[in-house]
């Protein structure tokens with residue numbers, strides 16, 4: 545009688561790979577999640593694929609000394625993220641969708657998703673050029689999907705043009721279309737060793753606004769997004785529903801680091817049942833209208849959803 549069915553292939557596993565590690569580095573606010581070395585990234589990716597997970601979303605964590613104001617490491621073919629994409633694509637071929645985070649924040653010394661103008665504000669249009677370079681580097685490294693997560697205006701159209709110009713017509717764009725300025729990204733900042741001071745509220749959305757999401761989604765669709773994403777997920781189920789009614793491309797939702805941390809922490813104390821909370825949260829996100837769910841539990845949850 546179940547109306548909503550989650551299958552392992554609906555799940556995407558976000559993964560962190562860090563430069564210069566001898567062994568994986570656990571992320572204290574996300575029990576069970578780690579910054580991977582290249583080797584453990586490969587084995588964890590293989591495990592996810594074996595579990596039936598549909599895709600992997602890769603974030604690179606450069607050494608602190610390799611960060612600069614423009615996040616140049618992100619576009620370097622020898623940068624940590626591009627090296628990881630190359631290795632995974634070779635390991636996994638085309639059976640698993642390989643997605644790359646197309647953003648500067650992991651690579652900038654100030655930790656913002658864009659480059660800064662002289663007055664310290666984000667320079668939207670100057671940032672787009674960096675995103676274009678980043679996307680091409682990721683496509684060359686083997687990403688099937690680039691995922692601009694910085695919420696700059698015009699990022700999807702700009703990246704599409706640059707990819708097409710470089711003959712990457714078949715590389716898809718997963719647009720972080722409705723991304724809210726959220727307390728729930730806290731653990732992620734630890735996960736990528738972010739040096740961010742201040743907030744991203746000037747380019748991410750205000751949680752009190754729903755119609756603004758609909759406008760952001762419409763713009764990204766018009767610019768050529770192949771998938772649109774809502775983020776975070778559990779506190780934004782109404783936005784997922786609204787987006788699924790509006791979008792004519794698949795809708796993704798990101799169960800973010802803080803959602804993972806909250807459920808994990810409560811479960812560790814024995815206050816909620818971990819497996820039930822995972823199944824219920826992912827089923828609810830799917831029921832709200834998501835076709836794809838990004839979750840740090842992807843590999844673990846896949847076994848629970850395999851029927």
Ligand code: PBG
Pocket residue numbers: 645647648649650657693694728729730731732733744799800801802
């Ligand atoms: C920014 C980015 C963030 C996340 C994914 N991409 C952080 C932010 O916007 O501050 C957060 C994901 C999570 O919390 O799990 N490039």
